[in-house]
Amino acid sequence: MIFNIEFLNCVLIIISAIIFVIFVYAAVVSIVEKEYLASGRFFLISFLLSLFFLLIAYFGFSQKEYFVSAFLLLLLLALIVIFIPFGNKKQEDNELPAGKIDERDIMFSRIILQENTENYKDYYKKRPEKKDGDDFIRSLPGLCSPKSALFNPFSYYAADSNFFAIEYLRNAVDGEISKTKTVADPAELTTFIKNWAKKLGALNTGICELKPYHLYSYRGRKDNYSEKVIHKHKLAIAFTLEMDKDYTSCSPAGPTVMESAQQYFASGSIAIRLAEFIRKLGYPAKAHIDGNYEVICPLVAQDAGLGEIGRLGLLMTPNLGPRVRVAVVTTDLPLICDKRKYNSSVVEFCKICKKCINICPTNAIQKDDRKMINGVKRWQINQEKCFEFWCKTGTDCGRCFSVCPYSHPDNFLHNFVRIGIRNSSIFRRIALFLDDFFYGRKPASAKVPKWINIKWKFVK
Ligand code: SF4
Ligand code: SF4
Structure with a gap:
């Protein structure tokens, strides 16, 4: 083993903490956006994933080195997929009306x-x-x-x-x-x-x-x-x-x-x-x-x-x-x-x-x-x-544009996804899967705000 076990445990705890912070951030942003389904799922994932890494740190197996390496490699691959342009097409001749x-x-x-x-x-x-x-x-x-x-x-x-x-x-x-x-x-x-x-x-x-x-x-x-x-x-x-x-x-x-x-x-x-x-x-x-x-x-x-x-x-x-x-x-x-x-x-x-x-x-x-x-x-x-x-x-x-994945608010969470969508044909499929998972394939309409939805009747 190249790294000692204490060092690997420390890396796993740091990964667990980073995952927790990122997903809790996404959950809080979703609450602000009134996307309660997404918020619940982000909270659940933050808890489960960070717990998973903590458990591996404390009760893990002897091959932790490989596990950490594989995870970091996966992370690197994900960043490459998001940031390195891949699969984009050139402008076609017929992109302008005749x-x-x-x-x-x-x-x-x-x-x-x-x-x-x-x-x-x-x-x-x-x-x-x-x-x-x-x-x-x-x-x-x-x-x-x-x-x-x-x-x-x-x-x-x-x-x-x-x-x-x-x-x-x-x-x-x-x-x-x-x-x-x-x-x-x-x-x-x-x-x-x-x-x-x-x-x-x-x-x-x-x-x-x-x-x-x-x-x-x-x-x-x-x-x-x-x-x-x-x-x-x-x-x-x-x-x-x-x-x-x-x-x-x-x-x-x-x-x-x-x-x-x-x-x-x-x-x-x-x-x-x-x-x-x-x-x-x-x-x-x-x-x-x-x-x-x-x-x-x-x-x-x-x-x-x-x-x-x-x-x-x-x-x-x-x-x-x-x-x-x-x-x-x-x-x-x-x-x-x-x-x-x-x-x-x-x-x-x-x-x-x-x-x-x-x-x-x-x-x-x-x-x-x-x-x-x-x-x-x-x-x-x-x-x-x-x-x-x-x-x-x-x-x-x-309804169409309100559920469009591009219509999410202009903030760090969604702009990060937008970078991947813009750059990579592989990430576009991942982003679509994630959008369906967090927001629903057929999102329900939000409730009309109370101050608008007041009781009324016509009188003559
Ligand atoms: S969802 Fe869009 S296209 Fe369909 S009826 Fe409503 S506004 Fe028209
Ligand atoms: S990104 Fe999806 S929801 Fe938005 S306009 Fe295109 S097909 Fe429709």
Whole structure:
């Protein structure tokens, strides 16, 4: 034996203590995150594993040297698997859309078409196959409706009051440009814009060249219906805002739509202030906010280096996955562009994970591999099925992104796992197994906070 028995026992006790500390840390973090299943399992493992090593230290066998060596070798292998890039793929040629999307084809535009109007007749003349399904969806109660299945006046009216306020923001997305141009160094301007966006509440901000495929071909909402979208600006500033985990974990109940509406308002208000600020500097700028988009926000944000698009068609950010809202400002202000941070791990993880598919109440999420759509290989959710559920329940659901393993909070515990997911195809499978074990393959919805879930009745 190279090492004496006291030394090996000492190593085993240290390993036991380290395991105990790490798993208790994970358990405490889980309590803070209100992930009680995970917390219980972390506590149990901390106890069992540390006890196992202590028992070996005190009553162990004569071959302790080999046991310790094997354990340390395993640990080294695990670190190699997490930190050494392995199995990642290069960007394929078909990662960017070839054509444009017509906003009139999206559900948000179709739902507001009114029977017997010119827009209604024109649209269903071109897309007769969509008419019956859309008529049915329009007959349902709708988002935030008192007649919807999950209606609760407190959460729904709170959400709707944000949507009400957003209507007013829409009038301010564009405006007069100052005749006096303020000129500054583009690098310093870029730093200012990013820092100010952060000060206003944005999480991350990125800038990219505005490409034709970022823009809708035609507008599809209210006053601008059928207006051709003109490629006016050279650059786009995209930024994200976090959606609160406590609220989205209750999905599909009312707090989810409360949070969505709040973040639509918050992101819209930031975009409007950024655009107005730029116009004061003497450059054109337009805010793209809920209900008034000329751009497809996830595509812009992806090119601005804020994340990659996954199975849900949403932006998957490195530290919060799809649990974000995105807004965009397009402009001619000279700024320094960021680069897309292509990483195949998002798509590769989505290929094996499929947790969102299992949880979706309507089977709206594509189960098989990405397909060529509009010249790009991508997943596409069934927007009709998804929207039908929204219009029945009155909320924007969000079960899919609330259970996504990428949506865990931005902290050391989850970021450590994210490093492994980003780097290694082997670790991606381990991470998925661990996520299912600690959080459940089909996690239950969290309880609606008491202060929202109050008893009520209508009186006339
Ligand atoms: S739940 Fe899984 S498959 Fe769905 S978006 Fe998230 S990582 Fe991708
Ligand atoms: S929002 Fe709900 S219905 Fe729509 S895809 Fe996600 S889980 Fe399915």
